[in-house]
Amino acid sequence: MYxxxxxxxNEKFSLEQETPELLAAFQERIDRGEKIEPKDWMPAMYRxxxxxxxxxxxxxxxxxxLPEGTWITxxxxxxxxxxxxxxxxxxxxxxxxxxxxxxxxxxxxEAMMNDLITGKSKYSNIFNxxxxxxxxxxxxxxxxxxxxxxxxxxxxxxxxxxxxRALERICYEESFHLKYGHDNVVHLATGTSKQRQMVxxxxxxxxxxxMHFFGPSDKISVHTxxxxxxxxxxxSNDAMxxxxxxxxxxxxxxxxxxxxxxKLKKNEETGLWDYTEPDWDEFKRVINGDGPCNAERLxxxxxxxxxxxxxxxxxxxxxxxxxxxxx
Ligand code: COA
Numbered sequence: 001m002y003x004x005x006x007x008x009x010n011e012k013f014s015l016e017q018e019t020p021e022l023l024a025a026f027q028e029r030i031d032r033g034e035k036i037e038p039k040d041w042m043p044a045m046y047r048x049x050x051x052x053x054x055x056x057x058x059x060x061x062x063x064x065x066l067p068e069g070t071w072i073t074x075x076x077x078x079x080x081x082x083x084x085x086x087x088x089x090x091x092x093x094x095x096x097x098x099x100x101x102x103x104x105x106x107x108x109x110e111a112m113m114n115d116l117i118t119g120k121s122k123y124s125n126i127f128n129x130x131x132x133x134x135x136x137x138x139x140x141x142x143x144x145x146x147x148x149x150x151x152x153x154x155x156x157x158x159x160x161x162x163x164x165r166a167l168e169r170i171c172y173e174e175s176f177h178l179k180y181g182h183d184n185v186v187h188l189a190t191g192t193s194k195q196r197q198m199v200x201x202x203x204x205x206x207x208x209x210x211m212h213f214f215g216p217s218d219k220i221s222v223h224t225x226x227x228x229x230x231x232x233x234x235x236s237n238d239a240m241x242x243x244x245x246x247x248x249x250x251x252x253x254x255x256x257x258x259x260x261x262x263k264l265k266k267n268e269e270t271g272l273w274d275y276t277e278p279d280w281d282e283f284k285r286v287i288n289g290d291g292p293c294n295a296e297r298l299x300x301x302x303x304x305x306x307x308x309x310x311x312x313x314x315x316x317x318x319x320x321x322x323x324x325x326x327x
Contacts, residue, residue, distance in 0.1 A: 013044040030231050035161040038104040046230055049223065051105050053232065054163055058098035059116045059123035063297050065091040067131040068140055076134060083180050087141065090173045097169060101162040117302045119289055126209045128291030135188050135195075135202035141181025143206065143248060147213050149174045150244045159231035182251075189255040196256075203252065204260045211278040212286070214241040220280070245273040 015023060022041055029036065036042055065088045072088065075081040099109050115121040126144055131137050149171055156167035188199035215221055215237035227233035235243070246266075252259060263276045285291065 013048060015043060015045055018043050018045075027229075030159050030229075033231075034159075035164065036159050037161045045226070046232075047105050049227060049230070050160055050163065050232060051102055051107050053223075053227070054098055054102040054105075055107065055112050055115070056122050056124075058095045058102060058112065059121055060127060061091050061095035061098060063116075063123045063301065064127045064144075066297055066300055067127060067129070067293075068137050070131060071134060071137040074134070075137075080184070084137065084141075087177050087180060090177065094166075094170045094173070097166040098163075101160075101166045104162045113305065117298060117305055119298060122287050125212050125283060125286045125291070126206075128286050128293045128297060129205070129209055130293055132205070133198050133202060135185075135199040136205065138181055138184035138188060138199065139202045139206045141177055142185050143181070143210055144213070145174050145177040145181060146248055147210060147240075147244050149178060150240050150247070151214070154234040154240065155232070158234055163232075186255065189257060200257055203257050207260050208278060208282070209286075210244075211241065211275070212280075212283040214238075214244065216280060216283065217277070242272055245275070249273065 023043060026036075026041065026043060026046075036046075068084065068091075069088050072081060072084050075084050099112060102112060103109060112121070116123070131140060152167045152171050152174065156164050156171060158164055158167075185199060188195040215224075218224060218236045218238045221237050224233060224236050228236065245264075249259065249264065249266075261276050263274055265274055266272075267274050286294070289295075
């Protein structure tokens with residue numbers, strides 16, 4: 001029986017290693033819609049998959065604060081600066097929630113951080129592109145957060161209790177971010193011709209990474225089938241991409257903006273959106289460390305880790321004191 005021991009997420013596990021009765025009872029709990037909690041029995045594969053996914057999600061939140069963070073000092077006006085600062089702070093808070101959820105599965109925060117800064121762990125493709133203008137930060141806040149909500153709202157109804165609870169809380173904050181981003185995009189799209197041009201160019205830049213954001217198409221996705229059986233993922237990558245297109249393309253077009261895909265249109269027969277297949281080679285390059293900003297993003301994280309080490313050490317030594325006060 002493997003299930004309840006912490007497993008090294010890099011080790012190979014298969015379901016054949018599990019006790020069949022335990023595995024069947026676990027699947028029944030999932031099928032009944034029960035939540036799995038940290039001390040419950042779970043297959044090693046379920047634990048490993050959750051650690052992988054939640055950890056990547058947590059990394060995405062802290063790395064995700066970097067492209068927008070560069071605009072805090074240059075935001076147009078005090079109110080926008082305040083709002084952006086609050087948003088960036090929220091994103092870092094999301095990472096804290098998600099690291100805590102991943103820790104319940106047995107992997108330490110130090111190990112996760114180490115895997116991020118050494119380039120071993122992945123994080124979302126989308127944060128490896130530069131936010132060149134203020135309009136980029138507006139498009140990120142509106143559409144990246146909209147994409148994140150599509151994903152997180154669905155998965156908050158999933159099977160692992162701590163992850164679902166973290167996602168619920170994150171979704172409340174992301175909904176506010178989305179409104180903030182939408183307000184900024186509307187302001188630019190209804191502004192001067194220079195502002196319209198700026199937001200159109202930002203839209204053109206962010207569209208391909210947004211299409212990648214939901215993950216590879218279902219035909220080539222590796223984990224979807226297993227994760228959906230275990231209700232970790234509540235919809236496939238293509239289903240989430242379609243939901244995003246359905247909700248946001250009409251809103252983008254309503255603003256008089258265009259999208260850089262001549263094939264993009266709703267197919268009235270199928271009810272689904274037709275689009276040009278995203279460039280999956282570029283996606284693979286970016287998620288494997290070779291995007292326009294991967295090196296810069298990790299260098300900033302490494303620097304933050306180095307500079308903050310004395311704080312972490314101070315907290316740790318205080319904790320040790322409390323654990324062994326009379327030693
Ligand atoms: N950015 C970076 N990597 C991605 C990705 C993306 N947008 N989409 C997929 N991948 C990676 C997967 O992590 C996986 O790599 P791995 O096996 O080395 O871990 C590989 O591409 C194959 O993809 P797939 O089998 O479809 O992965 P998945 O079933 O885990 O689905 C997500 C990908 C992003 C939909 C899923 O992991 C998810 O919902 N994650 C939580 C939400 C999240 O991380 N959001 C990020 C920003 S807010």
